Amino acid sequence: MARTYQALVCCRAGIGSSMMLEAKCKQVIEEEGLPIKTRHGGIDQLSGFDGDLVITMTDLVDALVADERVPSAVGISNIVDKDEIKQKLQAWLDEHAE
Amino acid sequence: MLSDFLAEELVQLGVEATDWEDAVIKATRPLVEEGKITEGYVEDIILGVKDLGPYIVVAPHVALPHARPESGAIEPAVGVVTLSEPVSFGSVSNDPVRYLFPLSATDNDGHLGALQSLVEILSDDDFFAQLDSAKTPAEVVELVRITEGRL
Numbered sequence: 001m002a003r004t005y006q007a008l009v010c011c012r013a014g015i016g017s018s019m020m021l022e023a024k025c026k027q028v029i030e031e032e033g034l035p036i037k038t039r040h041g042g043i044d045q046l047s048g049f050d051g052d053l054v055i056t057m058t059d060l061v062d063a064l065v066a067d068e069r070v071p072s073a074v075g076i077s078n079i080v081d082k083d084e085i086k087q088k089l090q091a092w093l094d095e096h097a098e
Numbered sequence: 099m100l101s102d103f104l105a106e107e108l109v110q111l112g113v114e115a116t117d118w119e120d121a122v123i124k125a126t127r128p129l130v131e132e133g134k135i136t137e138g139y140v141e142d143i144i145l146g147v148k149d150l151g152p153y154i155v156v157a158p159h160v161a162l163p164h165a166r167p168e169s170g171a172i173e174p175a176v177g178v179v180t181l182s183e184p185v186s187f188g189s190v191s192n193d194p195v196r197y198l199f200p201l202s203a204t205d206n207d208g209h210l211g212a213l214q215s216l217v218e219i220l221s222d223d224d225f226f227a228q229l230d231s232a233k234t235p236a237e238v239v240e241l242v243r244i245t246e247g248r249l
Contacts, residue, residue: 012146016164016203017156019210020217042166058191059151077191079156080221 004035005096006051010064014042017057021079025055028085036089046070053092072096100176100215101243107132108177108200109235118152118187118195119144122163125179125198134202136170152187157220159196161187167205174209175202176216178238180229197229218249 009025011018022040029036038055046054046069053072054064061075074088108128115121122143129135142165147154155161165171177200184194199216203209219225225245232238 011153012150013164013166013203015167015205016201016213017154017162019213020156020162023214023217057153057156059153059155059189063150078158079217081157 002035002097004037005053005093007036007038007053007055008045008049008051009038009040009055010043010046011056011060012043014040014045017079018042021055021057021076024079024082025085025089028082028089031082032086032090034089034093036093052096055089100212100219100246101239103174103176103209103212104178104239104242105132105175106235106239108134108175109238110177110179111232111235111238112182113179114182115185118147118161118185121161121179121181121185121195121198122147122200125177126163126200129175129177129200129202132175134171134173134175136172139165139170139202142166142169147187152189152192155187155189155192155195158192159184159194160192160220161195161198162201162216163198164201164203167203171202171204173202174204174212176200176212178229178242197226215246215249219245222249 009018009022018040054070055074058075058077061073064070064073126140143163179198184196186193
C-alpha cells in the first residue's frame with residue numbers, strides 16, 4: 001500500500017490563515033484523493049515536526065526553507081484557488097513519490 | 099458561524115489609507131475599541147509583515163490582518179473593511195489590496211468553523227460584487243449572513 005504523507009499547514013501565528021489554508025487543502029486532498037494528511041500549526045510547532053512537508057503562504061516559504069527542521073515546503077499564493085493547491089500538491093507528490 | 103463574530107461596529111466601507119501600515123491600523127481600530135484585541139496585537143501584525151513579508155495577503159486583493167494570539171487577542175472577532183483606493187502590501191501575486199478582514203484569533207479551535215466559512219466566502223465572486231455595492235455596515239453584516247447560508 002502506498003504511503004500517506006504528513007503535512008503541517010503552517011503560518012506565523014498558527015491560527016487564522018493556517019486554519020483557512022488547511023480547510024482548503026483538505027477539500028482538494030479529498031476531491032483528488034491525494035495521499036496527504038494535514039494538521040495546522042504555527043512556526044513554533046516545527047520543533048519536533050517529523051512529517052514530510054510544510055504547506056504555507058508563498059511569502060513564508062523562503063523563511064521556512066531556510067529552517068533546517070523543514071524537510072520540504074510548498075507555498076500557496078492564493079488560498080482560495082483550489083487549482084493552484086491541486087497543482088502544487090500534485091507536483092510535490094510527483095517529485096517525492098517513492 | 100462567521101456572522102457570530104461579525105458586528106456592524108467592525109465594518110468600515112471606503113476607508114482612506116495612505117499605505118499598508120495605515121490600512122492595517124485603520125482596519126483594526128474598531129476591534130481595539132470594542133475590546134476584541136489590544137494595541138499590542140496590532141503592533142504584532144505589523145511586526146510580522148515587516149519580519150516575514152506580506153503573508154497576510156492571502157488571495158488577490160484580500161488581506162487578513164492577524165497576529166499571534168498571545169500578542170493580545172481577547173475574544174474571537176472578524177471585521178470587514180473596504181478601501182476607497184487600494185494599497186500595495188508588496189505581495190507579488192495578490193497586490194493591490196482593496197479588502198481587509200481583520201481577525202482576532204484566540205488560541206483555541208472554537209472559531210475554526212468561522213474561519214472555514216470565511217475561506218468559502220472569499221472564494222465567492224458574487225460576495226465581492228455585492229460588497230462593492232454595499233452602502234452601510236448593516237448591509238455587509240446581512241450579506242455575510244446570507245452568503246454563509248448559501249455556500
